[in-house]
Amino acid sequence: MIPAKNRAFHLPPELNASVPPERRGINRDHVKMMVLDRKTGMYEHDHFYNIDRHLRPGDLIVLNNSRTIPAVLSASLKRSFITIVDKVEIRLARRKGEGVWDALIVSDKAKAGDILEFSDHLKAAILHIDKNKPLQTIKFSQTGGELFNSIYELGEPVRYEYIQTPWSLDYYQTVYATNPGSVEMPSAGRAFTWELLFKLQKKGIRIAFLQLHTGLSYLLDDKWIMNPAENSEEYDIPEATLQAIVQTKSEGGRVIAAGTTVVRALETAAAQVKRKGWTNLYIHSDFKLKAVDGIITGMHEPEASHLDMLSAFVKSEYLMRSYQDAISKEYLWHEFGDMNLII
Known part of the structure; x- marks a missing residue:
């Protein structure tokens, strides 16, 4: 877990992404991307459509295909x-x-x-x-x-306090979403386009899917602070995805989770040896990752428990240093914002 004193960065309000990229005049996959090395803490800046340059043939990206409902x-x-x-x-x-x-x-x-x-x-x-x-x-x-x-x-989609415009549900979907059930968008996969997925596969990077229906995290009233362990979410991992993970590991490839939801599902399955069920797994700096080698994620607020999960991938000082630079480079935060690849 990242100590509070080490994560007290200031996020300027103007960096809260309130408008989808498509309404800002760019494609989904043209958002910025910060690439952070887990071992060295070195990082570089790129755009998401170049993610294939930072992955290797034989790597596996696991995506959450849960579809957002107007909750x-x-x-x-x-x-x-x-x-x-x-x-x-x-x-x-x-x-x-x-x-x-x-x-x-x-x-x-x-x-x-x-x-x-x-x-x-x-x-x-x-x-x-x-x-x-x-x-x-x-x-x-x-x-x-x-x-x-x-x-x-x-219904209408869940909208956070920094989003003033009632954007339609289409803006809260990933292009590959199929199974309805998420009340908040599994947003780490939002930047993918079909063209980018095809480009990745052409390079020899595998794609696999699982389903985790995200729960409600935005509770409107500050008096309700939900402990991550209280947030139970239903997941289902196809047998084909598990086989793809085993094959990738055996061949020396890396398993890259698209989002914290995928990490929770895969690490729960690894710990419980259960392909489907419910997870309330809380991942933090002391957690030893068994299934996942890297993560594609958005930019998270100082108080977000997602930062605790990221500290299982990379030292907190590396993460905070890169976040400070992302702020100086005017990265945009949240589900309509920019991306972070940690490998």
Whole structure:
């Protein structure tokens, strides 16, 4: 873990990326990229479309193909058929079962047994309320594809405080996303284009996929501080991906995770010998990585637990030194921002 005193860098507000690259006039893969050497701490600046220059034939990139859902919904709060609140914001956090979700209910009036009415066709019962926790459990009146269709019809994507424009859901998707379930975008893969993926494969760099549905990290109120170990997320790693990892390792190649979600899934699978399940793995400087050799990631805030994970890859002083230079070079932070390759 990076001690607080070693990560107290100042991030100027203007470096919070509030606009997708495409709306800034550049392609997804034309964002900046800082390449950081794990062993030496040396770094250089490039652009993401040149990532193939920093990888070798035989390396393997693992991508998270979870698709972002529009997880912010609006409902009326009803009790015994009487409307208690006309409009309540509901932020889905994670799917727990058929039609059952943990969710952030933005109202202090909600009680167990109340009904959330999203539309004439979609309702949810509040199964449990714990005032000491941010997330509550709700059960929708629909399940499966029918429920996802309603969510896509009624919801909008999670938007952080530095994003003022309600960008459409398309901007919160990776080009290869297939399986809906993430409530926040697995953003480390956003900069990939199909052209770049084909270029990487042409060079002999393998591509494999897994699925981890990201949970809700942005809880609106500063009083809710979620410990990384409390953030359980569902993952599923195909057998073909596991075989690709074994082959890559046996041939001397490197396994490069596209994002912290991929690291959590692969390291959980390595520790538990389980191809699918739930992970609440907290990775920090003392964690010994078993599956992953490098990471493609965005730029993270001083208080982000993701920085703790990066300290498992590279010494904190190397990371902070490179971050300070990225700030001086006006790198952009967050999901619409610039990238960092650590190998």
